[in-house]
Amino acid sequence: MRTVRREYSVCIALSLILFALAIFAPSFYQPTPFLSFLARQAPALIVTCGAALIIIARQIDISVGSQLAVCSVCAGLLSTANWPAGLVLLAAIALGATLGSINGFFVAGLRLPSIVVTLATMVTWREALRWKRQGAFVNLPQGAQWFGLSQTQGQLTIIVVALAVLAGLALLTRHLAAGRFIYATGSDVEAARLAGIRPQLVTFSLFVVMGALSGLAAVLNNAQSPQVDPKAGTGLELKAIAAVVVGGVAISGGRGHLWGVFVGFLLMACVSPALVYLHIEAYWERAIAGAIILLAVLGDGLGSVQKTTTSGSLASGETVTSR
Amino acid sequence: MGTTSNVSSWKALLLKHETLLFIIVVLEWFFFAAIGRRFGTLENSYDILRHSTEIGLLALALTPIILTGGIDLSVGSLLGLCAILFGKLWRDAHFPIWWAAIVTLAIGAVAGGMNAWFISRVRLPPLIVTLGTFSLFRGLAEAITHGVDTFTDFPGSFLRLGQGQWLGLPAQAPAFLLVAAAIWVMVHFTVLGRSWRAIGFAPEGARYAGIPVERRIASVYVIAGIIAGLAAVLYTARLGQAKADAGTGYELFAITAVVLGGTSIFGGVGSVPGTLLGVAAIAVLSNGLVHARQPREVAGMLTGQLLLVSLAASVLAKRIALHYKSRNANQPDSFS
Numbered sequence: 001m002r003t004v005r006r007e008y009s010v011c012i013a014l015s016l017i018l019f020a021l022a023i024f025a026p027s028f029y030q031p032t033p034f035l036s037f038l039a040r041q042a043p044a045l046i047v048t049c050g051a052a053l054i055i056i057a058r059q060i061d062i063s064v065g066s067q068l069a070v071c072s073v074c075a076g077l078l079s080t081a082n083w084p085a086g087l088v089l090l091a092a093i094a095l096g097a098t099l100g101s102i103n104g105f106f107v108a109g110l111r112l113p114s115i116v117v118t119l120a121t122m123v124t125w126r127e128a129l130r131w132k133r134q135g136a137f138v139n140l141p142q143g144a145q146w147f148g149l150s151q152t153q154g155q156l157t158i159i160v161v162a163l164a165v166l167a168g169l170a171l172l173t174r175h176l177a178a179g180r181f182i183y184a185t186g187s188d189v190e191a192a193r194l195a196g197i198r199p200q201l202v203t204f205s206l207f208v209v210m211g212a213l214s215g216l217a218a219v220l221n222n223a224q225s226p227q228v229d230p231k232a233g234t235g236l237e238l239k240a241i242a243a244v245v246v247g248g249v250a251i252s253g254g255r256g257h258l259w260g261v262f263v264g265f266l267l268m269a270c271v272s273p274a275l276v277y278l279h280i281e282a283y284w285e286r287a288i289a290g291a292i293i294l295l296a297v298l299g300d301g302l303g304s305v306q307k308t309t310t311s312g313s314l315a316s317g318e319t320v321t322s323r
Numbered sequence: 324m325g326t327t328s329n330v331s332s333w334k335a336l337l338l339k340h341e342t343l344l345f346i347i348v349v350l351e352w353f354f355f356a357a358i359g360r361r362f363g364t365l366e367n368s369y370d371i372l373r374h375s376t377e378i379g380l381l382a383l384a385l386t387p388i389i390l391t392g393g394i395d396l397s398v399g400s401l402l403g404l405c406a407i408l409f410g411k412l413w414r415d416a417h418f419p420i421w422w423a424a425i426v427t428l429a430i431g432a433v434a435g436g437m438n439a440w441f442i443s444r445v446r447l448p449p450l451i452v453t454l455g456t457f458s459l460f461r462g463l464a465e466a467i468t469h470g471v472d473t474f475t476d477f478p479g480s481f482l483r484l485g486q487g488q489w490l491g492l493p494a495q496a497p498a499f500l501l502v503a504a505a506i507w508v509m510v511h512f513t514v515l516g517r518s519w520r521a522i523g524f525a526p527e528g529a530r531y532a533g534i535p536v537e538r539r540i541a542s543v544y545v546i547a548g549i550i551a552g553l554a555a556v557l558y559t560a561r562l563g564q565a566k567a568d569a570g571t572g573y574e575l576f577a578i579t580a581v582v583l584g585g586t587s588i589f590g591g592v593g594s595v596p597g598t599l600l601g602v603a604a605i606a607v608l609s610n611g612l613v614h615a616r617q618p619r620e621v622a623g624m625l626t627g628q629l630l631l632v633s634l635a636a637s638v639l640a641k642r643i644a645l646h647y648k649s650r651n652a653n654q655p656d657s658f659s
Binding site for chain 2: 060106110111112113115116117119120121122123124126127128130131238241242245251252281283284285286287288289290291293294297298300301302
C-alpha cells in the first residue's frame with residue numbers, strides 16, 4: 001500500500017519537474033538534446049536495475065562504478081585491437097560477470113557482509129585500474145562510436161536496449177519463479193530456505209547478473225564518446241542506490257519493484273538538466289539530490305512511526321514496518 | 324548454546340583478531356624499514372601520524388556507530404562542509420580563528436544531530452539517511468563555494484596546529500590522542516559504551532532491558548559530527564587551505580580501518596584498539612609503499628585486499644570453530 005503511495009508522490013514530483021521544464025525551458029524537449037540526455041542516462045539506468053534487484057534481495061553492491069570502469073577500459077582496449085563490436089560486447093559482459101562472481105563468492109559463499117565485500121572490491125578495482133592505466137584515456141577507433149550507426153540511430157539503439165533490460169527484469173521479477181525467489185530471499189532468508197529456495201545461490205547469481213549488467217552498461221557508455229574515460233562510473237553506485245531508494249525499494253529487502261525504480265531514476269536524472277535549464281547554479285545538484293533522498297524516505301518514515309510507535313529494530317538498518 | 328560460552332568465544336576471537344592485526348602492522352613496519360631507507364626514521368613515523376590523523380579521527384568516530392549496528396557514509400562530506408564553513412567564518416565573518424574552530428565543532432554537532440534525528444526519531448535506515456546527507460553536505464559545500472572558492476592564508480599560529488611540533492610530537496597528536504582516549508574510555512568503560520554494544524547486539528533486547536535506545540543511538544551520530552568538525556579543522560591546518568572537495572572518499576578509508584580492526588559491520592562486536600590498529604595498518608602500508616617507490620595506487624589496492632582477506636580469515640575461523648562445536652554437541656550444521 002505504502003509503496004504504491006511512494007511511487008505516486010515520486011511520479012508527482014517528476015511530472016512537476018517535467019512540467020516546469022516544459023514551461024520555462026521548452027528547448028529541453030527538442031529532439032536532439034532530449035535524445036542525447038536519455039542516451040547518456042541509459043547506462044546508469046541499466047546499472048540501477050541491477051542494484052534494485054540486489055537491494056530487493058537484501059544485499060548491496062557499491063562496487064558497480066568500479067566494475068563499469070574496468071569493463072569500459074577493457075572493452076575500449078579490445079575495440080582498438082579491432083575486435084568486432086559483437087565480440088567486444090560479449091567480452092565486456094563476461095568480464096563484468098566474472099567481477100560480479102568474485103563479489104558473489106565472498107558474499108554468498110563465505111557469507112561476508114556485502115557492504116564490506118563490495119567496498120573492498122570497489123577500492124581494489126578502481127585502484128588497480130588507476131595503477132595499470134595511470135589515468136590514460138583509451139582512444140576508440142573511428143567506427144566504434146554509435147556502433148557504426150548514425151548518431152540518432154545509435155542513441156535510439158542505446159535507449160531501446162536500456163528500456164528492454166528494464167522491461168525484461170521488471171517482468172521477470174513479477175512473473176517468473178526466479179524473480180519471486182529474489183523477493184523471498186530478501187524478505188526472509190530462513191523462510192526462503194525452508195520453502196526450498198537456495199538463498200545463497202540466488203544471491204550469488206544476482207551479483208553475477210549485476211556484473212554482467214555493468215559490463216553491458218560499459219559498452220553502451222563507450223559507444224557514446226570517442227574516448228573511454230578511466231574515471232567512468234565514479235559515484236555511480238551511490239547514484240544507483242539513491243534512485244532505487246527514491247523509487248520505493250526498501251533497503252531492508254523484499255519490497256519494491258522496478259517500475260517504481262524507473263520513476264525514481266528519472267526523477268534523480270532530471271535534477272541536473274532542470275538546474276541547467278532553469279538557470280540555477282549547477283553546484284546545487286548534489287545538495288538537491290541529497291535533499292530528495294532524505295525527503296523521499298522522510299515521508300515513509302514519518303508515516304510508519306505514527307503507525308507503530310513501540311516496536312522495530314531501528315539500528316539494524318530496517319525501517320519500522322507495518323505494511 | 325549458552326550465552327557465556329558464546330561471549331567468551333567472541334572475546335577470544337576478538338583478542339586473536341587484534342593480535343593478528345598487531346602482528347601484521349609490526350611485519351609491515353619491519354618489511355618497509357628493511358627496504359625503504361628513510362622509512363624507519365622518527366620523522367617518518369611523525370609523518371605517518373600527521374597524515375593519518377583525519378582518517379584516524381573519522382575511524383574513531385565510526386567505531387561507536389558501527390558498534391550500534393549503524394553506518395555513517397556522510398563523515399567525509401561533513402569534513403568538507405565543516406572545512407568550508409570554518410574558512411567562511413574566519414575569512415568572511417571575521418571570527419577570531421580559534422572561535423571559528425569552536426563554532427565549526429558546533430556545526431559538526433548540528434549536522435551529526437541531523438543524521439541522528441532522521442535515524443533515531445524518524446527511524447530510517449542509517450545507510451539511506453547518511454547516503455542522503457553524504458550527498459547533501461558535499462553539495463552544500465560545493466554550492467557555498469561555487470565549486471571554486473578556496474580558503475587560504477590562515478594565520479601562522481593556526482597552521483602550527485597542523486604543521487608544527489608540540490613537545491617533539493606532531494602538533495595534532497595531542498588532539499588525536501585525546502579523542503582516541505575519550506572514545507576508548509567511552510566504549511569500553513562506561514555504561515554508555517555498554518549500551519551501544521547492547522544495541523548493536525540486539526536492539527529489541529536492549530529496549531526491553533530499559534536502555535533508551537533512541538537517545539543512545541542519537542549520541543553516536545552527534546559525537547561523530549563533532550569529531551568530523553575537529554577533523555576538518557586539523558585538515559585545514561595541515562594543508563593550509565579549505566576546499567569543497569576536502570575529505571572526499573575518507574569515509575571509505577575510515578570504514579575500512581574500522582572493519583579491518585575487527586568491528587563487526589552488523590554491530591555488537593568491536594574495540595577501539597582494533598580500530599587504531601586498523602588505521603595504523605592502512606597508514607603504514609600506504610606510507611611504506613611510497614618509500615618503497617611503489618605507486619600510490621598499489622596501497623589502495625592492497626588495502627582493499629587486506630580487508631577482504633582479514634574478513635574471510637576471521638569468518639572462516641569462526642565457521643570452523645562453530646563446526647567443531649556443533650559436531651561435539653552432535654548437532655547438525657545449521658548452515659545450508
